[in-house]
Amino acid sequence: MSTPADPGARLGTELSDAVVMFHEALGALMGLSAADNKALGVIRREGPMSARELADRTGLTAGAVTGLVDRLEHAGYARRTRHETDRRRLVIEATAPASPQVNEAAGEMAQAMARVTEQFSPDELLVVARWVELTTATMREQAVRTAARTT
Amino acid sequence: MSTPADPGARLGTELSDAVVMFHEALGALMGLSAADNKALGVIRREGPMSARELADRTGLTAGAVTGLVDRLEHAGYARRTRHETDRRRLVIEATAPASPQVNEAAGEMAQAMARVTEQFSPDELLVVARWVELTTATMREQAVRTAARTT
DNA sequence: CTGAATGATTTAGTGAACTAAACCATATCG
DNA sequence: CGATATGGTTTAGTTCACTAAATCATTCAG
Numbered sequence: 001m002s003t004p005a006d007p008g009a010r011l012g013t014e015l016s017d018a019v020v021m022f023h024e025a026l027g028a029l030m031g032l033s034a035a036d037n038k039a040l041g042v043i044r045r046e047g048p049m050s051a052r053e054l055a056d057r058t059g060l061t062a063g064a065v066t067g068l069v070d071r072l073e074h075a076g077y078a079r080r081t082r083h084e085t086d087r088r089r090l091v092i093e094a095t096a097p098a099s100p101q102v103n104e105a106a107g108e109m110a111q112a113m114a115r116v117t118e119q120f121s122p123d124e125l126l127v128v129a130r131w132v133e134l135t136t137a138t139m140r141e142q143a144v145r146t147a148a149r150t151t
Numbered sequence: 152m153s154t155p156a157d158p159g160a161r162l163g164t165e166l167s168d169a170v171v172m173f174h175e176a177l178g179a180l181m182g183l184s185a186a187d188n189k190a191l192g193v194i195r196r197e198g199p200m201s202a203r204e205l206a207d208r209t210g211l212t213a214g215a216v217t218g219l220v221d222r223l224e225h226a227g228y229a230r231r232t233r234h235e236t237d238r239r240r241l242v243i244e245a246t247a248p249a250s251p252q253v254n255e256a257a258g259e260m261a262q263a264m265a266r267v268t269e270q271f272s273p274d275e276l277l278v279v280a281r282w283v284e285l286t287t288a289t290m291r292e293q294a295v296r297t298a299a300r301t302t
Numbered sequence: 303c304t305g306a307a308t309g310a311t312t313t314a315g316t317g318a319a320c321t322a323a324a325c326c327a328t329a330t331c332g
Numbered sequence: 333c334g335a336t337a338t339g340g341t342t343t344a345g346t347t348c349a350c351t352a353a354a355t356c357a358t359t360c361a362g
Contacts (some may be wrong), residue, residue, distance in 0.1 A: 015283050017192065018290035019170040024189065025297035033348085034185040038175065041168060051310060064350055066311055071349095088309040088358045105297045112293055116285045117157055120278070125157065127275045128282045132166055134267045139169035142263055146176035146256045186319085202340060217341055222319095239328045239339040280306055305361090313353070318348095325342070332335085 022109070030102055031075055039068055040077055040094060048093035050083070173260070181253055182226055190219055191245060192229055199244035201234070 027037035028066045035058075041059045043049065049057075069092055072078035083089035085111035097103055120128065178188035186209075193208045194200065200208075206216045220243055223229035227249035234240035248254060271279065 015287045015290070016170050017176065017196065018287045020174050020192070022290045022294040022297065023167065023171050025294045025301070028301045029297055033349090041171075045168065046208055052308090060349095061351055062310065063312080063352080067349070073169045077279050083309095086309085086359070090310070101300055105293075105300060108296065109293045112289045113225045113286070116282070116289055119285065120282065123280075124278045127278050129157070131267070131271065131275075131279045131282075134270065135264070136166045136169045138263045138267055139166070142260045143169060143173040143176045143288070144257075145259065146173065147177060149252055149256060150176070184319090203338090211319095212321055213340065214322080214342080218319070234339095237329070241340070302338085303362100306359105308357100308359075310355105310357085314351105315351105316351080318350100318354085320347075321345090325340100325344085327339085327341100329338075330336085331337095332333100 026102070026105060029105055030077065030097070030099065032072075032077070036068060036071055040072055042071075043078060043092060043094045046092045051087045051092060052089075054092055169224070177256060180256055181228065181250070183223075183228070187219060187222055191223055194223075194229060194243060194245045199242045201240045202243060203240075205243060219294070 023037075024034070028036060030037070032040065039054065039058050042054065046057070051062060051065045051069065054060075054069075055062050058065070058068075060068065063123060069078060069080060069090075073080055079093050079095050081091045081093070083091050097106065117125065158287065174188075175185070178185060179186070183191065190205065190209050193205065197208070202213060202216045203222065205211075205220075206213050209216070209219075211219065220229060220231060220241075224231055228246060230244050230246050232242040232244070233243050248257065
């Protein structure tokens with residue numbers, strides 16, 4: 001089935017779990033529910049957008065998005081602005097993580113990952129980078145396909 | 152700051168996002184809320200446990216765990232048994248994913264990852280495996296440290 | 303300029319999952 | 333054996349984010 005050197009199988013379980021756990025822990029530290037955290041991810045990933053757009057992305061109704069953005073804004077992770085030309089629209093954008101605690105945690109994580117990187121030669125890092133890239137694309141595609149099945 | 156060959160930085164954002172997205176999509180396909188999915192993860196990861204133990208792990212009260220296990224059991228992802236010697240206690244254990252849809256999605260993911268693996272030599276796979284292992288350990292540790300900050 | 307359309311908010315009501323506490327069943331201790 | 337502790341369930345009440353629909357503001361089309 002899977003050899004000890006098959007990272008694909010491992011990713012499926014352990015790394016994936018660890019990533020999810022860290023993500024959840026960071027979300028909790030930020031004081032965000034899983035749903036709010038997910039929405040923030042959408043804004044961060046896709047850049048500033050209107051409330052309607054965010055509603056479509058998250059599958060929420062317009063009314064729910066108002067509350068969602070209220071919470072994100074109040075917690076300091078997002079900002080509401082009016083659209084320059086169309087003043088009915090909002091521009092919802094993510095702001096830098098405010099809390100020092102969150103910055104510290106993120107910084108610590110970055111350092112820890114740097115220590116991992118340190119242990120590989122430049123050539124090896126190229127290999128790993130290639131794998132990470134392919135895997136990311138695969139996970140994304142599978143996420144979309146899997147989501148499509150739910151309908 | 153981070154070179155194109157620094158997988159650590161990439162993991163922090165893109166792969167991590169993709170992993171979380173897939174995890175969420177799979178959870179949705181399984182008909183589980185994020186919280187229930189997380190609890191199921193605990194049972195899968197740590198093996199059979201009593202309701203009290205699960206309550207401690209998830210931070211829920213005893214009453215809430217009853218409902219939680221009800222849902223998991225009803226959806227076919229967990230099973231309640233009585234403890235052999237102490238018949239007050241439950242033994243809550245995860246069962247194999249029942250729904251054909253979930254199996255299909257999991258299978259498709261496994262195949263997709265196999266196609267990624269295919270593109271690397273055995274030597275390269277060893278490098279990747281080493282990186283995955285170190286990264287997993289790091290993420291786990293950081294998840295725990297981050298969770299501790301929340302308190 | 304008026305009327306219809308669009309974007310966001312507000313309001314009222316609903317549902318899901320939670321807590322706290324009362325409640326059974328079983329186990330353990332004196 | 334009786335009293336007390338422990339594990340899980342049940343119940344009553346609360347909280348919170350959601351939807352649907354009414355509302356306000358702005359834009360666009362005729």
